Amino acid sequence: MDKEKLITPGPSGYMPTPGAFMGVELPPPGKALLYGEIVDEETAMREAAKAMLTRRNPTIFPGPLVLWGWNAGAMEKAKAVLELAMEIPNCRIIPMPDYRPKYPKIDPEAEINPNHPNLTILHNKIEACIFVGVHCHYANLSLRMIRAGTNCFTIALCAEMGHEDAMVSLRDVHAEEIRKFKDVLVQVRKELGIEWEPKLPPENPSLPKEDWTKISPLDFGEYAALLMPRKGEVVEESE
């Protein structure tokens, strides 16, 4: 194995060896990980951009920390993710809305799940992906399984300290840093001579078109009970 590239796209084998076991250390503030090595952020961003621009079926996997509007920061971050997606030719967005094991199984075109992320990667033939807004523990599980069983190039845009098992890992990434990455990506795209007009990714084909005028509590499935008042309960105010 190339000593400089400890963490490369897989499949790395039946039982993946974690980057941390191979001696990969998380980068200090201001630095990033590229193939398991600590490098300058811009170097890592350029390699990540190249992967998203040149590999098949680039996809962004947003997690709960950007999918749900917890706070102003999360909402701004979600906007920045959409802006990034618009600049990546033929980019798709497949959400990781939560971490529950799903019965009877997930729809791999509709979502990615940390309990078997390889199903989504393999079904959609995704060869480059970005994890953003996924809690570190679940991102690490997913990144390791993806490296074990697929040839996908993984990029982690982490709000915390980063991920050893991603080919590219940026740390302390919030809306501003996502927009910085977007600018680098646009620059690399121009350098590669790729013509692209920014546009939103396609609608998720497995999700019914949302019609907010006809929404029913039943649309919320097993969560419907959370929306409907219980017997005798009077809801006078809501957010």
Add this chain to the structure above:
Amino acid sequence: MPEQRVVEPEHLILEAPRERKFITGSQAFAEAVKRANVDIAIAYPITPQSETMHLVGDLFAQGYVKDYYRAEEEYGAMSAIAGAVRGGARAFSATSGPGLLRGLEAIVSWPGHRIPVVLGIMTRVVNAPLSIQPDNVEIAYLLHSGLVVLHAENQQDVFDFTLAGFPISEKVDVYLPVVVATEGFFVTHAKGYVELPPEDMKLPPRDPYKAPVPPTDCEIPPARIQRDAPVQKSNFMSYLIHAVWQQEVWSANRRAMKWIYHYLGGPIEVVNPKADVFIVASGCAAAQGREAQRYAEQEGLNVGLIKVKSLRPFPEKEIREALKNAKAVIVPEHNIVGWLAKEVKAVIPNSGIVVDGPRVYGGMTLPVELIMEEIYKALGIKRERTYA
């Protein structure tokens, strides 16, 4: 109780002025908890108890700890700790020997649950036969569960390791329980000098949203896989997810090392790094090893000491480097199984230089002369026995 102001962990642990006090190991645990902004402490008293959790109870009465209660038994105490921490609280508990083993099923599930907590352990041997003495065989049970395990030599270590344990355990890249073990009686009941920072300072409160897992949500693993057994053994929860989950726990354990350097100056302390013969020891055995090294130096013998502060993560590289020129390695221990000797043998290429012992157990003291005998043997020096 003085009004406490929140300061950064770095200031409280590394920079704040310190004042010397003469206190027991149990008091040292309590002094650390006093400054740690602890939300809840849960305990179950059993023989052999130390007064640690009683003193923490006093802290509750004084207002330093926000909540405190006696659980129904150890399993309940350790499970309640998990619940409190998953709910966002900063928690502390302490136990020992038989109590530790009764709570062990809950305790060894903490790392997989990603429970950042500090647990004090005053080693008191494992039944049977019944004993309440300071034998540390129970530490062997903790080494393979993913916990961060620190082993305190004296009262000062108890304070420093416990206080630093909170920020280490709560780092997003770690997020594991930190165990601070020390020998019951020898440290918990005896007094020693401890340098303490001011008691009007405390750590920042825990931020449960600064975490690698979401705060309490019973719909996500591991809460769900506990509640919903079929999920564990099915296509929904594959064997691979369990494999990489375990890997994540042990990756996190390794990541703790940089914070052990940051807050505790590293996982080992080396005295006389150019020695021919090394004593490698942890906990109270390190205190006796320190004395043996001093005796040896007085006799003109080239003997060094490696005190192992962190048992998990185990300082593999550091010990291998420190022992690269050693001709013999003596590993004194307070247990019969020799868990530290096995660890040391496993990380150096020439394990034949490791002397298995001396070991004492059942609560017997470890005379310095026992270690000196091994030093003389290793150096080919013939001496008369110097103890009765």
